[in-house]
Amino acid sequence: EPEVTQTPSHQVTQMGQEVILRCVPISNHLYFYWYRQILGQKVEFLVSFYNNEISEKSEIFDDQFSVERPDGSNFTLKIRSTKLEDSAMYFCASRPGREDYEQYFGPGTRLTVT
Amino acid sequence: AQKVTQAQTEISVVEKEDVTLDCVYETRDTTYYLFWYKQPPSGELVFLIRRNSFDEQNEISGRYSWNFQKSTSSFNFTITASQVVDSAVYFCALRTGANSKLTFGKGITLSVRP
Numbered sequence: 001e002p003e004v005t006q007t008p009s010h011q012v013t014q015m016g017q018e019v020i021l022r023c024v025p026i027s028n029h030l031y032f033y034w035y036r037q038i039l040g041q042k043v044e045f046l047v048s049f050y051n052n053e054i055s056e057k058s059e060i061f062d063d064q065f066s067v068e069r070p071d072g073s074n075f076t077l078k079i080r081s082t083k084l085e086d087s088a089m090y091f092c093a094s095r096p097g098r099e100d101y102e103q104y105f106g107p108g109t110r111l112t113v114t
Numbered sequence: 115a116q117k118v119t120q121a122q123t124e125i126s127v128v129e130k131e132d133v134t135l136d137c138v139y140e141t142r143d144t145t146y147y148l149f150w151y152k153q154p155p156s157g158e159l160v161f162l163i164r165r166n167s168f169d170e171q172n173e174i175s176g177r178y179s180w181n182f183q184k185s186t187s188s189f190n191f192t193i194t195a196s197q198v199v200d201s202a203v204y205f206c207a208l209r210t211g212a213n214s215k216l217t218f219g220k221g222i223t224l225s226v227r228p
Contacts, residue, residue, distance in 0.1 A: 033215065033216075035216070041220070042205070042218045042219065042220045042221055043159070043205060043207075043216075043218040043221075044218070045215035045216060045217070048214070048215055056214065056215060058215070089157060091159060093216075101164075102147075102149060102161050102164045103161075103216060104161070105151075105158065105159040105161070106158075107157070107158045108157055108158060108159075110157075
């Protein structure tokens with residue numbers, strides 16, 4: 001069964017450094033998402049991406065964040081200058097074109113900012 | 115605005131007990147989708163069920179059943195004869211619109227003791 005993959009599974013970085021989290025969505029999906037989950041808290045929406053552009057973003061998704069689909073298969077989340085509070089699990093998700101389908105989540109990347 | 119409330123934060127049961135996880139949602143949209151996801155200790159998000167707003171039929175899948183009631187804006191999840199492997203955090207989520215984000219509740223931590 002096709003699945004969403006994410007790399008790396010765990011990333012440790014120093015405050016102020018740039019990080020890129022990578023995702024490979026399921027190949028025929030059209031909608032792509034990033035969510036984050038601070039340890040012990042709920043899953044929060046960051047951004048959705050469709051037709052090569054951002055379709056919606058949350059208040060969390062400020063100028064420090066950017067997304068890209070550089071080559072038609074990868075979907076990346078970049079944090080330009082990480083802060084301690086960016087430490088969280090980051091989930092990528094994708095969905096087919098049909099409205100009534102669920103989002104398929106990747107296994108997550110745990111980002112630790114020291 | 116949309117909102118999902120999972121008032122229960124932690125539930126502990128003994129194996130073979132039945133347990134119901136509550137979910138109350140708020141939305142002004144007439145078309146929406148409700149979901150339950152399971153997050154085991156390993157951290158991934160596992161899709162359990164999707165329900166659209168036009169389908170109020172209850173569903174049973176093995177030991178799992180879901181009760182969707184539009185009149186009370188609730189989408190409750192019951193596990194019958196719980197097992198230790200059911201121990202996880204369970205999230206209820208809501209989506210409105212064609213490509214919109216998932217709004218998650220805070221999650222319920224279920225512990226099933228042998």
